[in-house]
Amino acid sequence: MAARSVNLGAVIxxxxxxxxxxxxxxxxxxxxSPSTVSRWESGKQRLTDIDELRVVADVLRIPYExxxxxVTLSGDSTAKDDDPVRRRQLLRxxxxxxxxTAAPGGLAGAGVQPNASGDLLVANLRDALLASxxxxxxxxxxxxxxxxxxxxxxxxxxxxxxxxELPRLITRGTSLSASGESADxxxxxxxxxxxxxxxxxxxxxELGLVAADRARNVAAGAADPILPAEAARNLSVLTxxxxxxxxxxxxxxxxxxxxxxxxxxxxxxxxxxxxIMSAAYTAAKGQNRSGMRELTGEAMSxxxxxxxxxxxxxxGTGFGTWMVDSxxxxxxxxxxxxxxxxxxxxxxxxxxxxxxxxxxxxxGDVATAHAMRGNRTECLEALLxxxxxxxxxxxxxxxxxxxxxxLLTSGRVTPELRGLAARCGxx
Numbered sequence: 105m106a107a108r109s110v111n112l113g114a115v116i117x118x119x120x121x122x123x124x125x126x127x128x129x130x131x132x133x134x135x136x137s138p139s140t141v142s143r144w145e146s147g148k149q150r151l152t153d154i155d156e157l158r159v160v161a162d163v164l165r166i167p168y169e170x171x172x173x174x175v176t177l178s179g180d181s182t183a184k185d186d187d188p189v190r191r192r193q194l195l196r197x198x199x200x201x202x203x204x205t206a207a208p209g210g211l212a213g214a215g216v217q218p219n220a221s222g223d224l225l226v227a228n229l230r231d232a233l234l235a236s237x238x239x240x241x242x243x244x245x246x247x248x249x250x251x252x253x254x255x256x257x258x259x260x261x262x263x264x265x266x267x268x269e270l271p272r273l274i275t276r277g278t279s280l281s282a283s284g285e286s287a288d289x290x291x292x293x294x295x296x297x298x299x300x301x302x303x304x305x306x307x308x309x310e311l312g313l314v315a316a317d318r319a320r321n322v323a324a325g326a327a328d329p330i331l332p333a334e335a336a337r338n339l340s341v342l343t344x345x346x347x348x349x350x351x352x353x354x355x356x357x358x359x360x361x362x363x364x365x366x367x368x369x370x371x372x373x374x375x376x377x378x379x380i381m382s383a384a385y386t387a388a389k390g391q392n393r394s395g396m397r398e399l400t401g402e403a404m405s406x407x408x409x410x411x412x413x414x415x416x417x418x419x420g421t422g423f424g425t426w427m428v429d430s431x432x433x434x435x436x437x438x439x440x441x442x443x444x445x446x447x448x449x450x451x452x453x454x455x456x457x458x459x460x461x462x463x464x465x466x467x468g469d470v471a472t473a474h475a476m477r478g479n480r481t482e483c484l485e486a487l488l489x490x491x492x493x494x495x496x497x498x499x500x501x502x503x504x505x506x507x508x509x510x511l512l513t514s515g516r517v518t519p520e521l522r523g524l525a526a527r528c529g530x531x
Contacts, residue, residue, distance in 0.1 A: 112157075114358035115171060117145040119164040121387055121395030122350050133163045147361055170354075222500030225267040226308055229299055232271035233314050237278035247276055247291055254298060255420045259459040261497035270299060281322065289325035293335060296322060297419050300338045304345070307502045312342045329364035333375045334419045337382050349390040356383040374415035374423035377406035381423075381431050388435035396435050404428045416458075426456050433469045442473035449473065464494035468504055475507055480515050483507065487524060499528050 120130050120141075127145070131138040143149035151157060157171050250273050257265045277295040280288035296319035303312035319335040326332070336359035344352035359365070360379035365372050384399035407414060407425040414424015429452050436445035449470050457463045471486035487507065491498040498504050508530045511521055525531065 293323035
């Protein structure tokens with residue numbers, strides 16, 4: 105066996121949390137001290153002994169390869185899964201699959217009609233991502249200005265505007281890719297990141313993986329360490345949506361302990377907090393309540409140090425105590441505990457959430473919690489409130505439309521519900 109380079113601490117931590125173990129539990133199983141486990145996970149102590157790595161892998165049920173132990177047979181090394189040519193081919197196939205599902209009717213299900221702005225946005229993003237790079241030079245200042253407008257449209261949930269501006273921005277941004285300059289890489293990485301976030305919102309996992317991989321590759325050439333970290337966070341989100349929870353947690357936690365994110369600067373701390381918070385939600389989706397609580401506590405500890413308003417990051421996402429609390433609502437829903445979700449929601453001031461997009465997401469989570477508890481009236485009230493502040497998001501987002509469909513089929517249909525369903529294209 106030969107070791108390859110991996111972030112062992114993040115892999116061990118993700119596997120431990122996936123089993124619902126504390127550091128003390130793992131230390132007991134390995135007959136080591138909790139402080140040793142803590143140093144492994146934080147990267148302060150390297151775990152290099154091959155035999156001990158095997159023991160850790162066996163106890164946590166981690167494939168040897170995930171701890172950097174690549175099996176060789178008869179002197180022939182195994183094929184590398186991260187071969188660039190194979191990865192590009194895989195992503196191309198994913199993109200073509202996404203292209204097929206992005207056509208009008210791709211959301212088709214019982215009683216759910218295509219959404220014009222959402223489907224147009226996905227189709228246009230698909231075409232822009234699959235097109236060859238533009239050879240028409242675009243001034244960096246013009247691209248930066250267009251990116252700022254697109255970010256504002258995203259934060260305001262203006263899907264119709266994004267359906268035009270964001271694909272065009274991708275095309276113009278690719279003209280910068282040949283320069284290799286850090287500032288150009290940073291701009292293009294932010295463009296791909298914004299596209300990824302939009303595709304996550306619209307539940308287009310396959311096409312989102314294409315955009316996320318582009319963001320990660322381009323961000324590697326940027327000087328700002330926030331950009332590759334955010335690309336990793338979005339990749340983790342998509343990996344989670346694909347159902348690969350352990351891998352999603354590993355991606356997020358590995359990025360959180362990356363040496364480039366070390367330091368006490370507010371931006372670095374905020375990005376670490378975002379990554380840990382993402383891993384917490386992944387734990388919740390995997391029904392790992394103890395892992396969710398532990399990671400949420402870590403994220404909140406960071407958020408508290410950033411003050412009441414938190415920190416705005418260049419890629420358009422903010423982080424603070426309000427962000428951790430709003431994600432905790434989602435996490436409790438994922439764990440099947442809507443009462444806990446609503447208890448957290450009651451302490452959140454909607455006005456404290458900094459963007460229309462974040463308020464709309466929060467109201468959607470509140471509606472979900474009410475639906476899980478059978479509170480039809482309160483669920484509809486939350487949905488109507490979300491529609492009032494972000495109509496395009498409410499009408500296009502698949503999760504919201506599914507909630508509306510559930511209300512239509514589970515009880516009395518009021519005029520308010522019938523009107524919302526019509527506007528969402530749900531019959």
